[in-house]
Amino acid sequence: xSDIEKKSDRGVVILILGIAGLFVFVCGPIxxxxxxxxxxxxxxxxxxETGRDMTKIGKIFGIIATVYHSFIALTAIIIISIxxxxxxxxxxxxxxxxxxxxxxxxxxxxxxxxxxxxRTQITDDTGSCxxxxxxxxxxxxxxxxxxxxxxxxxxxxxDSIITILSSKTKAEMSNSNEQxxxxxxxxxxxxxxxxxxxxxxxxxxxxxxxM
Numbered sequence: 001x002s003d004i005e006k007k008s009d010r011g012v013v014i015l016i017l018g019i020a021g022l023f024v025f026v027c028g029p030i031x032x033x034x035x036x037x038x039x040x041x042x043x044x045x046x047x048x049e050t051g052r053d054m055t056k057i058g059k060i061f062g063i064i065a066t067v068y069h070s071f072i073a074l075t076a077i078i079i080i081s082i083x084x085x086x087x088x089x090x091x092x093x094x095x096x097x098x099x100x101x102x103x104x105x106x107x108x109x110x111x112x113x114x115x116x117x118x119r120t121q122i123t124d125d126t127g128s129c130x131x132x133x134x135x136x137x138x139x140x141x142x143x144x145x146x147x148x149x150x151x152x153x154x155x156x157x158x159d160s161i162i163t164i165l166s167s168k169t170k171a172e173m174s175n176s177n178e179q180x181x182x183x184x185x186x187x188x189x190x191x192x193x194x195x196x197x198x199x200x201x202x203x204x205x206x207x208x209x210x211m
């Protein structure tokens with residue numbers, strides 16, 4: 001194919017796009033793509049090779065610009081993510097403990113009758129607030145006598161839980177102290193039981209409303 005029949009090269013355009021890509025992200029990928037396409041056409045004899053050098057340089061600038069801006073964007077995302085996590089209140093983060101992990105691997109039955117919608121008021125030096133939550137008691141599956149005992153003592157169990165909650169401060173009710181609170185409730189309830197032991201305590205729909 002003669003040079004007259006060949007398509008004109010876009011070397012100048014690609015070079016300008018490649019250099020501009022160092023400052024404007026979208027120009028980099030365009031220079032990279034067009035440069036690759038035109039170099040292939042030149043190799044196949046479909047395009048004039050007059051601007052081959054400029055096309056190559058423009059493509060290289062396009063690659064550099066694309067990689068550079070991608071690196072900057074990725075770094076920014078990582079920094080922002082780390083900043084958000086580090087600034088998030090610790091007592092709002094879920095606390096995962098070994099006992100919680102074991103709870104998911106052991107077959108438990110859960111008792112919650114009369115223990116949903118527990119509501120009480122707590123007072124400390126910072127003021128008063130209302131605590132509301134649902135409580136579930138986990139025990140090994142198949143203990144029918146314990147289940148019956150829990151039903152018989154459900155009012156006493158609820159009163160015991162409310163007594164413990166009412167004695168706490170706002171800080172002691174925070175998520176960061178939740179495991180200690182669960183352990184105290186579990187120990188208190190187990191003192192009331194004859195036919196088995198509560199092994200897990202779960203809180204759901206927990207709210208602390210300031211007054």
